[in-house]
Structures are given as C-alpha cells and as structure tokens.
Amino acid sequence: MRNLNPGQAPIPASVLYSRATVDLTAGSVKLEEVPCRNLEDVLGGFGRSFQLLAERNVTDAYAPENPLIVNTGVLTGTEVMTGLRVYFSAYSPLKVSNKGLPAAMWSAGSGNFGSKMKWTGLDELIVTGRSGKPVYLLLTEGPHVEILPAADLVGKDTHGKIMHLAQKHPQGHVASIGQAGEAYKTNYMAAVALSTDNELKSKDDKCRFAGRGGMGSVMGSKGLLAIVAQVKDKPGKVTPAIRDLNRAISGGPGSAKFREADKQGMGGTWSNYEPMEKFHVVPQYNFRPLADGKVPLLFRENVEKEFVVKAESCYRCGINCHKNIYERKPDGSKGEFRAKFDYEPLDLLATNLGIDNPAEAWQLIKLVDNLGMDSISLGTTVGYVLDYNARHKDRPLLNGATFGQFDKIKWLMAETGMGRLPEIGRGVKRLADSLHEPGYAMQVKGLELPAYIPDTNPGYPWAIAGGHMSMATFLLLVMQGDTSLDYWVKAITERGLYQVRDDLLGVCKFAGMNHKQALESLKSVGLAVTQEELLAATRRSYLRGLALERKQGYEDSDYTLPAQVFEHPNPHLKTPNFVTPEFFRELKTKVWAVFDKEIAAL
Amino acid sequence: MSIRIAFPAQFAELTGGAGSVTVEATTVGEALARLTERYPALASYVWPRGASGVGGRAELNPVIVVFLNGEDVRHGGGLAAALRDGDELTVISAVEGG
Numbered sequence: 001m002r003n004l005n006p007g008q009a010p011i012p013a014s015v016l017y018s019r020a021t022v023d024l025t026a027g028s029v030k031l032e033e034v035p036c037r038n039l040e041d042v043l044g045g046f047g048r049s050f051q052l053l054a055e056r057n058v059t060d061a062y063a064p065e066n067p068l069i070v071n072t073g074v075l076t077g078t079e080v081m082t083g084l085r086v087y088f089s090a091y092s093p094l095k096v097s098n099k100g101l102p103a104a105m106w107s108a109g110s111g112n113f114g115s116k117m118k119w120t121g122l123d124e125l126i127v128t129g130r131s132g133k134p135v136y137l138l139l140t141e142g143p144h145v146e147i148l149p150a151a152d153l154v155g156k157d158t159h160g161k162i163m164h165l166a167q168k169h170p171q172g173h174v175a176s177i178g179q180a181g182e183a184y185k186t187n188y189m190a191a192v193a194l195s196t197d198n199e200l201k202s203k204d205d206k207c208r209f210a211g212r213g214g215m216g217s218v219m220g221s222k223g224l225l226a227i228v229a230q231v232k233d234k235p236g237k238v239t240p241a242i243r244d245l246n247r248a249i250s251g252g253p254g255s256a257k258f259r260e261a262d263k264q265g266m267g268g269t270w271s272n273y274e275p276m277e278k279f280h281v282v283p284q285y286n287f288r289p290l291a292d293g294k295v296p297l298l299f300r301e302n303v304e305k306e307f308v309v310k311a312e313s314c315y316r317c318g319i320n321c322h323k324n325i326y327e328r329k330p331d332g333s334k335g336e337f338r339a340k341f342d343y344e345p346l347d348l349l350a351t352n353l354g355i356d357n358p359a360e361a362w363q364l365i366k367l368v369d370n371l372g373m374d375s376i377s378l379g380t381t382v383g384y385v386l387d388y389n390a391r392h393k394d395r396p397l398l399n400g401a402t403f404g405q406f407d408k409i410k411w412l413m414a415e416t417g418m419g420r421l422p423e424i425g426r427g428v429k430r431l432a433d434s435l436h437e438p439g440y441a442m443q444v445k446g447l448e449l450p451a452y453i454p455d456t457n458p459g460y461p462w463a464i465a466g467g468h469m470s471m472a473t474f475l476l477l478v479m480q481g482d483t484s485l486d487y488w489v490k491a492i493t494e495r496g497l498y499q500v501r502d503d504l505l506g507v508c509k510f511a512g513m514n515h516k517q518a519l520e521s522l523k524s525v526g527l528a529v530t531q532e533e534l535l536a537a538t539r540r541s542y543l544r545g546l547a548l549e550r551k552q553g554y555e556d557s558d559y560t561l562p563a564q565v566f567e568h569p570n571p572h573l574k575t576p577n578f579v580t581p582e583f584f585r586e587l588k589t590k591v592w593a594v595f596d597k598e599i600a601a602l
Numbered sequence: 603m604s605i606r607i608a609f610p611a612q613f614a615e616l617t618g619g620a621g622s623v624t625v626e627a628t629t630v631g632e633a634l635a636r637l638t639e640r641y642p643a644l645a646s647y648v649w650p651r652g653a654s655g656v657g658g659r660a661e662l663n664p665v666i667v668v669f670l671n672g673e674d675v676r677h678g679g680g681l682a683a684a685l686r687d688g689d690e691l692t693v694i695s696a697v698e699g700g
Contacts, residue, residue: 253610253621256669257698264672266696275696278664343699450699468699472612475697479665480646495615509699514611514621531619 006526012036025129046106047504049089061093073506077118082508086114088215099553109210111194116229131223158193159205172230178372181216183419189377190216211374250318254512258321269343286387347451348379354403371417380448439563461559464545472499483578616643631681
C-alpha cells in the first residue's frame with residue numbers, strides 16, 4: 001500500500017493498495033494499484049471486501065463468478081502487537097437467506113500468512129473462476145502471483161498440506177484447506193487453515209483458522225487447495241511509541257482475559273466456563289444447559305490433573321492466548337501435543353454434545369482441525385443431530401448417535417469431514433428444514449450460533465458475520481443483567497456493532513485495544529485518523545453488511561431466533577427469561593427504526 | 603490513599619473513553635465503590651444484581667475479576683484488602699468471546 005500523503009489525514013484517493021486478480025478459469029493474473037474510495041478502503045479487511053462484494057451479483061456461492069477476496073488490514077504485517085490478521089470474504093455457501101440466496105461473509109484468522117502476504121507487497125487477492133485441476137497460488141515479493149499445480153496436495157489434511165508446502169517454499173507461510181474443503185459439494189463449512197511459526201518449528205498441528213462461513217469450501221469449489229506467501233520476514237522499526245503501545249496491549253486490561261495467571265491474566269476464553277456456569281448458561285445438549293454439575297468436568301483446573309496446559313502464541317504476540325494441551329508424562333512433564341482448548345471448540349465439540357471427558361474432547365477438536373472444518377458450525381449441527389435422535393428414538397438419523405456417545409459422534413465428524421454426510425455438511429438450517437423441525441436448530445440467518453445460548457442474546461439477528469465476533473451482545477445479560485428494551489436497542493445500535501472495528505484494521509480482538517490505542521496504532525503507520533472518523537468508517541462498514549443481506553433477499557422473517565427460545569424457555573437458567581415474542585417484536589421495530597434510516601443514507 | 607484503577611475497552615465505552623481513573627480509597631471495595639459512584643453505568647458490571655450502597659456491596663459480580671498490583675484479590679483479602687498510596691487495581695471481565 002502506498003500513501004502519497006503520509007502523516008496527514010488520509011485522502012483516500014491518495015492511498016493506493018496493491019491488488020492481484022486471478023482468474024482460475026483463464027489461468028490469468030492481473031496486478032494493479034487501486035486508489036481507495038473512502039476510509040474503510042484505506043483501513044482494509046471486510047471494510048473493503050464488502051464494498052467489492054456489493055458490486056457483484058452472485059446467486060450461487062460455488063459459481064465461478066463468486067469472488068474469493070483475501071486481504072489484510074492496514075495494521076497487518078506492522079510492528080503493532082497482533083497486527084497479523086488476514087481476511088477471507090465471499091458469498092457464503094453456508095449462510096443463506098430463507099429465499100435461498102448466499103449471504104456475504106468474512107472470516108478472520110491469525111498465524112503468519114497475513115503478514116507474509118503483506119510483505120510480498122500484496123494487499124488484496126481476488127480469485128474468480130474455477131481451475132479444472134487442483135492448484136495452489138504462490139505469492140512472492142514484487143508482488144508476483146503464480147498458479148501452480150497441486151495434485152500432490154489432494155487428500156492431505158490441513159497440517160499435511162501446510163508442512164508439504166512450507167518445506168517446498170522456505171520462508172513461506174500457508175493458507176490451506178483440508179479434506180473438508182476438497183469435499184465442498186457436500187461440505188459447506190470448510191475452514192481455511194493458516195500456518196504458524198510454532199507449527200513449522202515444532203511440526204505439531206498448531207495452525208490457526210479462518211473458520212466461519214465456509215470460505216474453505218469456496219476455495220475448494222475453485223479447485224484452489226492452498227495459497228503460499230513466500231518472502232523473508234520484514235520486521236519494521238519498533239519506535240518508542242510502538243514499544244509503549246505494545247506494552248500497554250500485552251500487559252494491560254484489554255488482553256488480560258487471554259493471558260496466563262502469572263501475567264495477571266484469566267487464562268483465556270476457556271476460563272469462561274466457570275463464571276458462565278454460575279448462571280447455568282454454558283451450552284449443553286444442543287444449547288440447553290442442564291444444571292447437572294457436569295460442566296465443571298472441563299474446567300481448566302480439572303483438565304490439568306490429566307494434561308499439561310501450555311500457553312503459546314502467534315508470531316511475536318505477547319498475549320499467549322493459545323492454550324495448548326499436551327500429554328502429561330508420569331514425571332509430570334509435557335509429552336505429545338494433543339489440541340488447543342479454546343472456549344468455542346471445547347464447548348461445541350464436547351460439553352454441548354454431552355462429552356465431558358478431556359481425553360475425548362481433544363480427539364474431537366484435533367479431528368475437526370485436521371479435516372479443516374469450522375468447529376462452531378460442525379459442533380452446532382452435530383448437536384442438532386444428537387438432539388433429534390434423542391427425541392426420535394424410533395427413527396434416528398444416520399448412525400443414531402445421541403449425547404455423550406463418543407465413538408458415534410467421532411464417526412459423524414470424520415465422515416462429514418470426508419464429504420460423506422451432506423446432511424451435516426450442509427449445515428443445520430438445511431438439515432432442520434428438511435426434517436421440518438427447525439425450532440431447535442441453533443442458527444440465525446442460516447449461520448450456526450457460537451457457544452452462547454440465544455435465550456440470553458436477542459442481538460444475534462444483527463450480527464453480519466460470525467454471531468459473536470460481529471455483534472458484541474452475547475454476554476451482556478450475564479455481565480449487566482439489564483432486560484429493558486431501551487438497553488438492548490442501545491446495546492445493538494450504539495455499542496455492539498463496533499465489535500467489527502478490528503476486522504478493518506488487521507488486529508486481533510483479543511488485544512482488547514481501546515479506541516485511543518487503535519488511533520495510536522494507525523498513527524504509527526502514518527495515518528492520522530480521528531476517533532469520529534474511525535467509528536464512522538466502522539459503522540458504515542457494518543451497515544453495508546446489513547444492506548448486503550437485503551440485497552441477498554433477507555427479509556423480516558430471517559431476523560429471528562430459534563423458536564425454542566420463545567416457545568420452551570429453559571427452566572434451568574439463572575438468567576431472566578426476557579426474550580419473549582412481544583419483547584423481540586418491539587426490539588426489531590426499534591432497532592430497524594435506527595438502522596433503516598442509516599442504510600438508506602449509505 | 604491515591605489509587606489508579608484501569609479497565610478494558612468495553613468498560614471505557616461507559617466512561618467517556620477513559621481507560622483508567624484515580625480515586626481515593628483505603629480498601630479495594632472502597633476504591634470500586636468510588637469508581638461506580640463516579641461512573642454509575644459501571645455499577646451493574648462491578649456489583650451483583652440488587653446490590654446498592656457501599657454497605658450492600660460485599661462481593662463482586664461473578665463476571666468480574668480484580669487484580670491488585672498484578673495479584674488476583676480473590677487470593678489476597680478480597681474487597682477488604684488494604685490499599686497503599688500508588689497501588690494499582692485492574693478490573694477485567696471474567697468472560698470474553700472467542
């Protein structure tokens with residue numbers, strides 16, 4: 001990216017970003033510099049990609065004209081801590097309106113690939129068309145882009161593809177799909193795996209993921225099995241201002257939740273289990289907490305009786321949010337790597353499925369990671385299958401698995417990852433609709449819910465991508481306990497939507513940057529932006545997401561919650577049951593009164 | 603005693619953007635009471651439902667954790683822990699998405 005007026009308020013047209021457009025049908029690559037249209041173009045991430053998606057008419061996510069947009073934020077590849085995010089955007093095969101049209105989505109990931117891509121000189125890669133044979137893209141400094149044959153990658157899992165390509169391209173980092181992405185026709189929830197330094201050095205399967213929305217399936221549909229960015233690292237100058245900023249990020253309250261206890265932290269998202277269990281809101285048995293005392297079996301203190309937990313990190317990040325589980329040897333030392341325990345995969349692939357044994361939990365997490373699927377979408381869909389089978393013992397689905405049956409659950413996940421179970425692979429909305437039992441399918445607008453029960457979050461319908469990473473209302477009831485209409489209208493329209501700010505900038509949400517720190521970060525790369533401008537760009541980007549949903553046929557009936565929330569309140573919850581049909585109707589009216597005006601003015 | 607209290611971005615939204623404040627207090631509980639008196643919007647985060655007044659705030663909201671000079675107060679005196687001039691409290695949420 002070149003800013004022709006550094007140090008001043010950015011004039012978008014004076015900021016040029018570098019784009020490669022690859023047509024896999026024609027086998028062509030076009031490189032160009034593109035002037036920005038507005039501040040969100042300058043900042044990048046989904047702020048730019050959603051503007052590009054709005055220009056395309058796509059009715060089939062697997063059509064060659066659906067563009068896969070891979071881009072970074074303006075802070076990716078800089079010395080700002082957690083400045084390493086990369087974004088995959090497209091029309092999603094998984095998230096679909098009731099009219100059957102695919103919704104625009106983005107998915108974000110960490111690891112080293114984003115920084116490497118930025119260091120080649122490329123800000124944005126747009127992939128269209130479809131290759132007749134499996135291929136991968138090689139990005140090198142220039143930037144240059146080559147389309148290369150990938151027959152030797154077919155059938156390898158995420159880690160296998162990454163290690164193969166990393167060996168072939170020294171100093172390269174990889175974005176790849178697993179078998180699930182190759183099975184795109186029957187698996188709409190494939191993720192994109194992103195390599196890490198730790199993975200390449202240790203040879204353990206410690207990649208990161210851009211999981212949501214089936215971006216790995218879109219890659220598979222194009223015959224694109226991986227992308228490699230190969231360039232020497234380009235660490236920048238760490239100025240005193242950046243050093244102080246990074247200290248504040250890595251040691252301050254914003255990231256404290258994700259750090260270890262010896263760094264005044266709470267131990268990561270895994271530690272959500274304990275406070276949430278006090279309210280009985282940890283999902284169990286398909287998002288239906290039971291208050292049965294089993295949730296604590298996967299509290300960290302209990303897992304550490306059997307396993308060694310080590311906090312590790314992405315490239316040059318001081319937060320160490322990865323909580324990696326290792327075998328505990330007889331002498332107490334660390335043995336073989338097992339899996340990474342984060343709250344979402346741990347709950348949705350274990351607790352929510354009636355699996356309370358950490359030895360079984362890590363096997364499921366590892367399996368799903370290696371096959372390359374989104375833990376959230378897969379776990380939630382499998383949860384539905386188990387629930388259906390518990391309700392219909394006389395006519396169960398598939399292998400009849402229900403809650404707690406580890407071997408059967410593992411089989412369902414393995415077969416789905418290999419593309420042999422489209423019932424699961426195509427997501428919970430399609431499955432539940434086909435069975436005419438949608439009420440307990442945990443999805444909103446076609447996308448499976450993360451591990452926060454909808455009974456406590458009427459903000460879900462206004463998330464424009466992942467349910468909790470694009471609308472920060474999912475823990476408010478637990479945090480503040482306010483059930484008033486006015487509170488929730490404001491929570492959605494004035495606060496929660498700013499959750500997406502960091503998905504323009506290229507930094508990780510776990511840095512917990514306040515707005516002041518975000519502005520200092522931008523200043524460090526020569527962008528003098530005010531808080532008002534940053535928030536306005538964030539808000540416009542969010543509103544474009546809602547506008548894009550309308551473009552793809554989303555109507556009032558799409559903006560709802562699973563019927564079970566309204567019809568069968570869970571008596572075990574220790575939170576108020578306030579999401580009634582009347583409340584939700586009023587909430588929609590008031591929220592749309594705010595957003596409709598702004599969308600019209602975009 | 604002059605005490606600095608730092609808190610994360612989600613709380614800063616409710617304090618007009620301030621990421622930290624300085625209060626006068628002799629115990630952790632008193633410092634937090636001063637905080638929520640100055641910023642009433644933080645009260646529902648810091649104290650359990652229905653708690654009111656300093657006397658009624660004998661415990662924290664279970665979703666909040668407080669560190670005193672880097673140590674979790676739950677392991678060192680709790681809200682009754684004594685403060686010294688220049689001490690720093692960090693208030694963080696015990697729950698976060700991801």
